[in-house]
Amino acid sequence: MIAFVTGATGCVGYALCRRLLTLASFTEVRVLARSNSPDVPDGCRVFVGSLDDTSVLQTACEGVDVIFHAAAQVHTPDAPPSDFERVNVGGTTKLLQAATGANVPRFVYFSTVAVYGEDTPLEGISEDSPPAPVTPYAQTKLRGELLVQEWATRTGGVGVLLRLATVYGARDRGNMARMMEAIRRGRFVLPGAGQNCKTCVAVETVAGIAANAGLFPDAPDGLPVVVADPHGAYPLQEIADTMATIITGPGRTRYPRLVPLRLLRHVAQTTERVWSLLRPGKTAPITAQQVDRLAASNVYRIGRMNCLLAGFTPPTLAEGLRGAYR
Numbered sequence: 001m002i003a004f005v006t007g008a009t010g011c012v013g014y015a016l017c018r019r020l021l022t023l024a025s026f027t028e029v030r031v032l033a034r035s036n037s038p039d040v041p042d043g044c045r046v047f048v049g050s051l052d053d054t055s056v057l058q059t060a061c062e063g064v065d066v067i068f069h070a071a072a073q074v075h076t077p078d079a080p081p082s083d084f085e086r087v088n089v090g091g092t093t094k095l096l097q098a099a100t101g102a103n104v105p106r107f108v109y110f111s112t113v114a115v116y117g118e119d120t121p122l123e124g125i126s127e128d129s130p131p132a133p134v135t136p137y138a139q140t141k142l143r144g145e146l147l148v149q150e151w152a153t154r155t156g157g158v159g160v161l162l163r164l165a166t167v168y169g170a171r172d173r174g175n176m177a178r179m180m181e182a183i184r185r186g187r188f189v190l191p192g193a194g195q196n197c198k199t200c201v202a203v204e205t206v207a208g209i210a211a212n213a214g215l216f217p218d219a220p221d222g223l224p225v226v227v228a229d230p231h232g233a234y235p236l237q238e239i240a241d242t243m244a245t246i247i248t249g250p251g252r253t254r255y256p257r258l259v260p261l262r263l264l265r266h267v268a269q270t271t272e273r274v275w276s277l278l279r280p281g282k283t284a285p286i287t288a289q290q291v292d293r294l295a296a297s298n299v300y301r302i303g304r305m306n307c308l309l310a311g312f313t314p315p316t317l318a319e320g321l322r323g324a325y326r
Contacts, residue, residue, distance in 0.1 A: 003214060004030040004060055004104075006051065006095065007070030008040045011171040011203055012110060012164070012210075016068055017041045019207040025215055030060055032071070051091030054098070061102035066214040069095055070110045074137060074174070081136040088140035089147070096151045106158040108213045109148045113163050113199065113226060113300045114138035118292075122197060124233065124299030127163065127226040149222050158221045160213040162206075165228035165300055169203025169324045176200060180325045183243045189257040191264050191295035194237035199228045199300045202320030208312040209305060216308060225304040230314055233299040242318050246325060265291050 003020050007013035008031035020026045021043045031044045038046060049056030051071060061067065073079065073087035092109075099107055116125060117132035133139040145161050152159035168176035182188035209227050213219045268288045275284035315323065 001026050001065040001215075002028045002030065002063055003066050003068060004032070004064045005044075005068045005070065006032045007072065007110075008033065008044065009038055010070060011169055011173070012167060012206055013068075013070040014040065014171055015169060015203040015207040016070065016210050017044055019204075019211045020214075023211060023215075030064065032056070032060060051087065051094055054094055057095055057098035058101055061098045061104055064099075064102060064104050066106040066108060067095065067099055067104055068108045068110075068210060068214060072110070072137075072141065079136075084136040084140040088137070089143050092144040092147050096147055099157070100151065100155055103155075104157065106160070106214060107148055107151065108160045108162065108210055109144060110210070111141045111145050111161055111163045111224070112138060113165050113228075113298070115142040115145070115163060116300065119296035120299050122297045122299065124197075124199070124297075124301045126301050127224050127303050145224070152222050158219065160219050160221065161224050162210060162213065163224050163226050163300075164206060165199040165201045165226065166298070167201055167203050167206055168320060172203065172324060176321075177325070179239070180243050180247075180321075183240060184247050188240065189259045189264065190236060190240060191259060191291060192261040194240065194258060195235050196295055196297040197233040197235050197299050198239060199233045199298055200239070200317070201228045202315045202317075202324070204312075204320065204323075205229065205314040208314070209308045212308040212311065216310075219308065220304045223304060225308070226300045226302050227305055228300055228302050229317065229320075230302060230305070230309065231316060233297075234317055236294070239317070242321055243325070246318075246322050261291070261295050264295075 003026050005013055005017055008017050017029055018041045020029045029044045031040050033046050047060040073084045115131045115133045115138050118134050131142050133142050148159040166175055206227055265288050268286045268291045271286050272284045
């Protein structure tokens with residue numbers, strides 16, 4: 001089989017390429033990159049271009065058995081909505097057009113649990129819960145899902161929709177990496193009691209699930225698949241404790257900095273007001289929205305992912321964090 005991966009220099013795409021290269025089923029792993037010598041795993045065949053390069057996409061898709069679409073405009077505070085529209089909707093549209101022209105039979109799309117909204121009940125929600133995206137990122141990723149569903153219906157192909165929980169691992173520059181760095185520097189505080197729960201997932205788990213989604217004949221077609229730690233969600237306190245232990249070594253059992261949520265939100269609001277005067281148009285180092293997101297519960301229950309677990313053992317939280325950030 002021949003695989004074509006977009007976003008191969010990112011956290012998820014890089015780990016996926018490494019996984020595919022170890023599987024005998026894949027004889028070639030193609031990647032889309034902006035230069036001839038990108039930072040991708042050795043053994044990948046590089047196609048130089050972007051999601052805007054129609055001719056490059058057409059050439060890269062020829063003879064491909066499965067496309068893994070991991071490239072995206074991700075959360076960046078100052079990015080205009082047009083950037084999300086151009087990459088997450090426009091880029092996906094062009095890639096699907098190339099897939100159609102090359103008769104690619106399977107398309108694995110990396111989406112996000114953010115399509116469900118900003119928070120969940122503590123007991124969590126199922127993957128078939130109705131979407132309620134708030135941010136431009138989540139809204140455009142959901143539109144990308146719809147494009148893949150329409151492509152699969154129109155062409156008879158298989159469209160697998162992977163809604164990723166918060167990913168951590170090597171090359172991660174997202175929320176978990178920022179939290180780890182804040183703890184390392186002694187600048188992280190827990191809102192309230194830190195008992196709100198977060199669903200996260202090691203990038204190794206994402207890569208294993210995605211590879212199987214490209215291989216298994218019975219992979220869920222056209223239905224959302226939440227990809228998360230199969231061990232369940234973790235209290236924010238436990239995540240912070242685990243990170244602190246990795247940094248300082250055994251013996252530190254609890255992360256101590258608990259701040260009442262109301263006080264933390266007040267500090268953030270004050271910081272935002274001061275920042276708006278000192279640096280107009282720039283995002284403050286801490287915002288009330290960030291505090292609310294940190295204090296929210298984000299619990300997503302897996303279901304369809306279970307049929308894609310064969311062939312690898314997902315790491316625990318401690319194992320995944322230790323491998324990613326030590």
